Amino acid sequence: xxxxxxCTVRDEADTIAALLDSMLSQTRQPDEIVVNDCGSHDSxxxxxxxxxxxxxxxxxxxxxxxxxxxxxNAVAQxxxxxxxxxxxxxxxxxxxxxxxxxxxxxxxxxxxxxxxAPAPRSLFELALGATNYRDVDEINPATFLPFxxxxxxxxxxxxxxxxxxxWASHCEDLIFDIAVERAGYRRSFAPGAIVSFQPRPSxxxxxxxxxxxxxxxxxxxxWGKRHAARYVAYAGLVGLLGTIIRLPTTRLPGxxxxxxxxxxxxxxxxxxxxxxxxxxxxxxxxxxxxxxPIIRLVGDLAKMAGYPVGLVRRRRTVPQS
Numbered sequence: 548x549x550x551x552x553x554c555t556v557r558d559e560a561d562t563i564a565a566l567l568d569s570m571l572s573q574t575r576q577p578d579e580i581v582v583n584d585c586g587s588h589d590s591x592x593x594x595x596x597x598x599x600x601x602x603x604x605x606x607x608x609x610x611x612x613x614x615x616x617x618x619x620n621a622v623a624q625x626x627x628x629x630x631x632x633x634x635x636x637x638x639x640x641x642x643x644x645x646x647x648x649x650x651x652x653x654x655x656x657x658x659x660x661x662x663x664a665p666a667p668r669s670l671f672e673l674a675l676g677a678t679n680y681r682d683v684d685e686i687n688p689a690t691f692l693p694f695x696x697x698x699x700x701x702x703x704x705x706x707x708x709x710x711x712x713x714w715a716s717h718c719e720d721l722i723f724d725i726a727v728e729r730a731g732y733r734r735s736f737a738p739g740a741i742v743s744f745q746p747r748p749s750x751x752x753x754x755x756x757x758x759x760x761x762x763x764x765x766x767x768x769x770w771g772k773r774h775a776a777r778y779v780a781y782a783g784l785v786g787l788l789g790t791i792i793r794l795p796t797t798r799l800p801g802x803x804x805x806x807x808x809x810x811x812x813x814x815x816x817x818x819x820x821x822x823x824x825x826x827x828x829x830x831x832x833x834x835x836x837x838x839x840p841i842i843r844l845v846g847d848l849a850k851m852a853g854y855p856v857g858l859v860r861r862r863r864t865v866p867q868s
Contacts, residue, residue, distance in 0.1 A: 548627070549579075549626055550575075550629050550644070550648060551577060551579050551622075551625035551626060551627030551630050552577035552580045552581070552631045552633070553580075553582075553583070553618065553625055553630060553631070553632055553633075554581075554632065554634055555582075555583040555584075555611060555621050555634075556585065557585040557591070557635075558587045558588055559587070559635040560587075560591045560594060562637075563594050563595060564594055564598075565638050566638060566639070567580070567594075567595070567598050568638075569637075569639040569641075569643075570633075571598075571605075572641055573641060573642075573643065574642050574645050575645035577604065577627075577631065577644060578604070578626075579605075579625060580605045580606065581606050581608060581621045581622075582595045582605065582607055582621070583617045583620050584608070584609045585609075585610070585611045586612070592609070606624070608621060608624045610624075611713075612713075613713065613716055614634075614711075615710070615712055618632065618710075619710040622702070622705055623710075627702065628701065628702055629648060629651050629652075629699060629700075629701060629702070630699060630700055630702055630705065631644055631647055631648060631698075632699065632700075633695075633696055633697060633742060636744060637696055637742045638743050639741075639742050639743075640740075640741040640743070643661060643697070644740075646741075647661045647697065648699055649737065650735045650737060651699060651701060656735035657700060657701050657703075657732035657733050657734070658699075658704055658724065658732055658734045659700070659734070659735050659736070660692065660693025660734070660737065661693070661697030661698065661740030662697060662736075662737070662739075662740060662741045662742075663680070663694065663696055664680070664741055664743055664744075665680050665743075665744060665745070665746045666743040666744060667745070668748075670835050670838075671750070671838065672748060673823060673835055674820065674835045674838035674842060675753060675838075677816050677839075678816040678838075678839050678843060678846075679746075679842070679846065682819055683738045683741075685815075686736060688735065692721050692725075693720065693724055693734070696742055696744070697740060697742045704730075707730055708723065708726040708727055711723050714864055714866060715763065715766060715767055716759075717759055717763025717766070717767075718763040750841070750842070754846070755849075756849075757845075757849035757850050757853065758850070758852055759853065760853065761851070761854040761857065762853040762854065762856050762857035762860070763857060764854055765854045765856060765858040765859075767857075767861075768861060774854045777847055777850060784805070787805065809840060812840075816843070817839060820835065820836070824836075
């Protein structure tokens with residue numbers, strides 16, 4: 548069967564060469580690489596065209612107005628029976644394609660999710676990567692939903708569910724996953740199919756990312772109970788702080804309860820982070836460790852701001868059935 552490796556890009560002149568180099572360095576080579584340019588204003592398309600001129604497997608196509616429509620166009624323009632999908636701003640481990648295609652070739656799955664690992668370039672990115680992204684041994688294969696940055700599927704699956712939802716500016720891959728599951732197809736997790744990415748470089752960029760993610764959740768109607776639990780938890784925290792301020796007798800028990808909550812909430816990030824700090828100075832370690840609760844708080848506030856915006860947008864965005 549023919550394997551097509553696809554992605555959609557826009558204004559990725561700084562990163563597209565690294566992605567294409569990693570695609571062409573796979574131990575299992577794709578039959579074709581289809582890169583969809585979604586209206587770049589920089590030299591992204593020219594760089595891809597240069598690769599296409601040197602290697603006939605690389606093809607540049609154009610179309611779409613956002614990530615799902617661009618990805619759909621890349622799949623539509625491809626020829627493979629099996630589609631491997633990734634995103635711009637990433638690099639693929641050499642064995643990524645072999646690992647993510649294997650369950651499809653064995654007939655064990657119709658949709659496969661690979662893994663993704665942070666590749667930090669600063670202390671902040673190190674803290675962010677450990678705080679927000681799980682290690683591979685923390686993944687439950689039975690519940691893991693593939694992300695567009697690291698997935699593979701049979702063409703018939705994409706055709707059956709109507710592709711990625713073009714009305715979704717975010718979370719289009721998760722909506723696709725749910726549609727595939729509802730259609731009765733089989734899903735699996737390929738832990739050895741790893742892509743590397745650079746976490747957001749600043750707290751501001753991270754907050755904007757999580758605001759948009761949560762807004763996408765609201766538009767898509769995803770994870771309502773999870774978001775509701777976050778509002779309830781923070782309402783309880785505000786109530787506890789108010790009690791501590793009003794009633795000094797509750798100060799020590801209240802602070803102890805808050806301390807337990809903070810420890811519980813940051814335990815997993817610290818567990819991931821500590822082994823990664825071996826070669827850093829005490830001052831650097833202290834700085835990185837201090838960032839963890841800040842990142843948690845900012846991420847939660849960004850999500851709580853973004854989700855209701857998404858719910859409002861949902862009424863005029865999601866097609867009515």
